[in-house]
Amino acid sequence: MADHEALHIKGGILVGPQDVRDQLWVVGGRITYRRPAAEPAGTVTGWVLPGLVDAHCHVGLEAHGAVEPDVAERQALTDRAAGALLLRDAGSPSDTRWTDERADLPKIIRAGRHIARTRRYIRNYAHEIEPGDLAAYVRREARRGDGWVKLVGDWIDRETGDLAPCWPKDALAEAMDAAHQEGARVTAHCFAEESLADLVEAGIDCVEHATGLTDDTIPLFAAHGVAIVPTLVNIATFPQLAEGGRTRYPRWTDHMLRLHRRRYDTVRDAHDAGIAVYAGTDAGGGLPHGLIAAEVAELVTAGLPVAAALSAATWGARDWLGRPGLEEGAPADFVVYDEDPRTDVAILGAPRRIVLRGAVLG
Numbered sequence: 001m002a003d004h005e006a007l008h009i010k011g012g013i014l015v016g017p018q019d020v021r022d023q024l025w026v027v028g029g030r031i032t033y034r035r036p037a038a039e040p041a042g043t044v045t046g047w048v049l050p051g052l053v054d055a056h057c058h059v060g061l062e063a064h065g066a067v068e069p070d071v072a073e074r075q076a077l078t079d080r081a082a083g084a085l086l087l088r089d090a091g092s093p094s095d096t097r098w099t100d101e102r103a104d105l106p107k108i109i110r111a112g113r114h115i116a117r118t119r120r121y122i123r124n125y126a127h128e129i130e131p132g133d134l135a136a137y138v139r140r141e142a143r144r145g146d147g148w149v150k151l152v153g154d155w156i157d158r159e160t161g162d163l164a165p166c167w168p169k170d171a172l173a174e175a176m177d178a179a180h181q182e183g184a185r186v187t188a189h190c191f192a193e194e195s196l197a198d199l200v201e202a203g204i205d206c207v208e209h210a211t212g213l214t215d216d217t218i219p220l221f222a223a224h225g226v227a228i229v230p231t232l233v234n235i236a237t238f239p240q241l242a243e244g245g246r247t248r249y250p251r252w253t254d255h256m257l258r259l260h261r262r263r264y265d266t267v268r269d270a271h272d273a274g275i276a277v278y279a280g281t282d283a284g285g286g287l288p289h290g291l292i293a294a295e296v297a298e299l300v301t302a303g304l305p306v307a308a309a310l311s312a313a314t315w316g317a318r319d320w321l322g323r324p325g326l327e328e329g330a331p332a333d334f335v336v337y338d339e340d341p342r343t344d345v346a347i348l349g350a351p352r353r354i355v356l357r358g359a360v361l362g
């Protein structure tokens, strides 16, 4: 179908969790609720959600570091096939700007490259620096990214053999100020408990994984409006990861297992306290792409209501990232399902049609 031809979508258009319309049209690659003069070239029937958001993934990254563009392209196409049409890239050492010119690939919101403490993260991923350079690196990545900067907030400390914060509080405060001056928000990878209060008090906007949230820090996150992206499909790999390090780092192993055991309670308590929770898979490090439906299902398993879990990957996530959903005039990026996904989030696992910038795919 040519771009200029109109398309008619009928069924249940989920503009919001309670805002359901019965039809929309795609004209010139955009959504309209006004019937066009010309007869549509095609009709698609089903239940429509805004293009899903994977709020934590890595395009152009694999377990050993940066990958070639053909691999990054396959990753993005895998996300697309799963209905993830808006990706928040939570740090990547490779330049994926070329994807911006590709109308057939998901839109990527980048956080530049990870910023980690020297020898305190996975090799080949991050800028590895000391606290005195943090603000300067944050400013630089804020300019390179699309409104986000990614820190590694805690990691294993080989001296103590356990997870430990990576940055002193004064360096964090200076770094957050630098990012905010550049108009960027800051997020941080954190598994453990200890780094969280300092990050919030320094002005962080979001925390990835956030498995270390406790009764002390949950109210702090809620009061400061700090969002979390739990990446439960990744947290599911903690036992295997932890047991692999037991001989050298038994304290770390036990700590990771404790965080894993209480992961669902942590996420549900955070949601219940009013913390914004978004769906992210952490694809591109150890995990494959295309797992967004599985992550939404995990949020429901954790105890989020279905509408909240859906919103974490659709309406709420798009609003948080400043991107439109199914509004009049928005780019026609949406997913069509056979059944109403509000009845069972497993429906997200089988999209009938993907529509990206008005083009019907699959």
Ligand SMILES: [Zn+2]
Residues within 6 Å of the ligand: 056, 057, 058, 090, 282, 285
């Ligand atoms: Zn990640």
